[in-house]
Amino acid sequence: MSKLLEVKNLRTSFKTHLGEVQAVRGVSFHVDKGEAIGVVGESGCGKSVTMMSIMRLLADNSVIESDGIIFDGEDISNYSEKEMEKIRGDKMGMIFQDPMTSLNPLYKIGDQLTEHLIKHKKISKKEAWQKGIEMLDLVGIPSPEKRMKQYPHEFSGGMRQRAMIAISLICEPNLIIADEPTTALDVTIQAQILDLMKGLKERLNTSIILITHDLGVVADLCSRINVMYGGIVVETGSDEDIFYRGRHPYTWGLLNSVPNPMSEMKEKLVPIEGQPPDLLKPPNGCPFADRCEYNMKVCLENQPPLFEVGEGHKCACWLCHSDAPKVESPIGREE
Numbered sequence: 269m270s271k272l273l274e275v276k277n278l279r280t281s282f283k284t285h286l287g288e289v290q291a292v293r294g295v296s297f298h299v300d301k302g303e304a305i306g307v308v309g310e311s312g313c314g315k316s317v318t319m320m321s322i323m324r325l326l327a328d329n330s331v332i333e334s335d336g337i338i339f340d341g342e343d344i345s346n347y348s349e350k351e352m353e354k355i356r357g358d359k360m361g362m363i364f365q366d367p368m369t370s371l372n373p374l375y376k377i378g379d380q381l382t383e384h385l386i387k388h389k390k391i392s393k394k395e396a397w398q399k400g401i402e403m404l405d406l407v408g409i410p411s412p413e414k415r416m417k418q419y420p421h422e423f424s425g426g427m428r429q430r431a432m433i434a435i436s437l438i439c440e441p442n443l444i445i446a447d448e449p450t451t452a453l454d455v456t457i458q459a460q461i462l463d464l465m466k467g468l469k470e471r472l473n474t475s476i477i478l479i480t481h482d483l484g485v486v487a488d489l490c491s492r493i494n495v496m497y498g499g500i501v502v503e504t505g506s507d508e509d510i511f512y513r514g515r516h517p518y519t520w521g522l523l524n525s526v527p528n529p530m531s532e533m534k535e536k537l538v539p540i541e542g543q544p545p546d547l548l549k550p551p552n553g554c555p556f557a558d559r560c561e562y563n564m565k566v567c568l569e570n571q572p573p574l575f576e577v578g579e580g581h582k583c584a585c586w587l588c589h590s591d592a593p594k595v596e597s598p599i600g601r602e603e
């Protein structure tokens with residue numbers, strides 16, 4: 269498969285009155301065409317800031333640096349705001365957690381749905397309206413002709429999320445970045461929205477980056493997973509590498525804190541104790557050291573590199589060094 273997006277050594281910081289917050293500290297990853305990847309981690313780990321940096325949607329006090337952001341063969345890291353605006357409307361779509369913050373309450377759904385289409389695809393209002401109806405139908409909104417003329421407050425939570433997905437998809441972007449798209453929804457609607465995204469990926473060959481704090485949500489949709497902590501990727505691998513052969517103590521913690529999405533059995537869930545590091549003063553060593561029961565002297569002094577632990581499976585933990593003591597994985601998940 270060929271790469272649609274490649275992010276090289278992304279660093280994002282925010283200038284605040286307290287100092288510089290180093291929210292993303294050297295993140296690299298790629299997404300293939302037609303592939304869905306998951307980015308998981310607790311809030312504040314840098315997952316949303318990473319994606320907002322790629323789309324250049326951050327506030328003015330942010331500083332975004334990288335060794336390149338290659339999208340569809342072009343390095344977009346130095347694109348002007350005007351060029352980025354075109355990419356955002358046309359080739360990259362974003363779905364946010366709360367559609368009410370991204371839908372304008374003053375405009376009809378149909379107008380919001382067709383706005384980008386008229387602007388970026390240069391088609392007539394009439395054609396765009398018809399495409400809008402088809403798109404609402406595609407995302408499972410009944411009576412789409414009637415719904416086009418309604419305002420966001422006339423839609424239920426699940427319907428608004430579907431409308432957001434329709435808006436993100438209407439220009440047929442190559443990439444959709446979905447940031448906690450189902451967190452505010454009940455489990456039934458959550459399952460429907462995930463099924464919908466899966467279907468669209470298969471039908472339109474759209475690539476998806478799904479950002480979530482919930483490993484259960486990525487299990488069904490994503491073939492690869494990046495686990496983020498303290499502004500870096502601490503483990504990356506296939507869904508099976510992460511669920512069954514996870515090597516990082518933070519990944520173990522995450523897996524033990526959510527029900528196993530691949531098992532019917534009831535398990536005892538254990539929250540991860542402690543707090544994430546202060547990114548105003550990031551530690552020199554492993555960012556998870558304060559919360560890690562396995563930490564060693566080297567962990568406090570040096571940030572571990574991403575060790576190759578399997579094909580396409582990498583882990584930033586000193587336990588993966590060949591001289592490290594052998595530690596049994598406590599996750600006990602069977603393939």
Ligand code: SF4
Nearest residue numbers: 554557560567585586
């Ligand atoms: Fe724990 Fe050390 Fe591994 Fe960090 S590098 S996760 S502190 S064992």
